[in-house]
Amino acid sequence: MCEFEPGPAMALPGGIGISKLRVYDVEASDGLVGGTPHVHLACSEGYYVLSGKGAVRTLDAKGSTEVPLRAGAVVWFGPGTIHRLVNNGGLEILALMSNSGLPEAGDAVMTLPPEYLTDRETYLQATALSGEGDARTASAMARRELAVQGYAVLRERYESEGPSALDDFYAAAVRIVQPQLADWRKRWEQGARRLADETGAALDALEAGTAPHLQAAELHQLPAPTDSGLHGMCGRLDVYDTNA
Template structure:
């Protein structure tokens, strides 16, 4: 096996999914996704079609970034984000660490009583039913997260960055049992490819072309799963080969 080898996933160990952002209006405002935060991964959006906004809140403040076809925006861990769909918004989501954000590295901004412990949080965020019933559950979950999100934004206005401290600490407690799986994805994805690049550079320095003989082409002719109810909308998922521990 060469420097990169087979089954290494997409360049940089990223994950890819297509998001059709929820077009169901909220109880108190426009249609869109569920506000949440990633704790270990960066995420990027490439807007395929439609218009909308991504709202972001981190310790630097609150921002609104307009979205239209061709827009690219990305954000780092610790950035609470919410997509607003103003019409036909579809996004190609680029996720660090082989899709880890959709494999657990996300905590929704539920009101504090639902963040007290992992079991309470999981009960509040679980989706049940199929078809329309599952969509109804996803929208109810979103609207609950919007309540906590509105409180965080209000508290930030009065207290500044410290308004996010309790939420971040609760989020960390909730995800800690998942860290072994996350580390596996990172080791087999982004870390493996970063190390492979170093191996390739070493070979180039010595003029050794042998690793190039093992080059392969990967392809997925279609999504491995379509229509999954995600945090921001309906997802077409592309599994790229990194498995869980």
């Protein structure tokens, strides 16, 4: 067996992104402990529950759900699903995101009250984190509180108006992220789309009875998170950046 020497970083299979998430254990004003409700505009998201217990609450055009989370459970959902993690004790999750790089590049809009969604600058000012240590945690909890308030209004409106209750929020979310779309497209083209194209090329080669891509095979690794303890929307994140 040869000694392993890591090669240059490459995208994970399928161009996914992974991070370890320790869901916030601070109670919000509505009595629930957990993360900040938000939506992704272009990425699907999946959870593999490592430990603890809790739930994920969702709201989309088909209505609201609450799915229990226990160790070993797997759940996933597509863009447009407003979601909020609830921590009932020690909830830790391996989070899987499509289009690696897009979530970190801003593919998320929190469910703030409408007055904070009027334009991109107002939204960014309301959601920016400040300070270090405990001060930064307090800042994360303050923006969570705004999102919890807006989420409650959306749920109430859905009960009376149905799917159309989400239209204004979705439209505002689109306006907020539009300035980022050129960067998102570049990240997608260099990540998930490139990998899909490479698979197509490999299939073409195999059909022709050749396999030049096999000669380029190598093992890659990240022995530790690229960044640890970051204040994410749902909790503290250990992030693995395969582009680092």
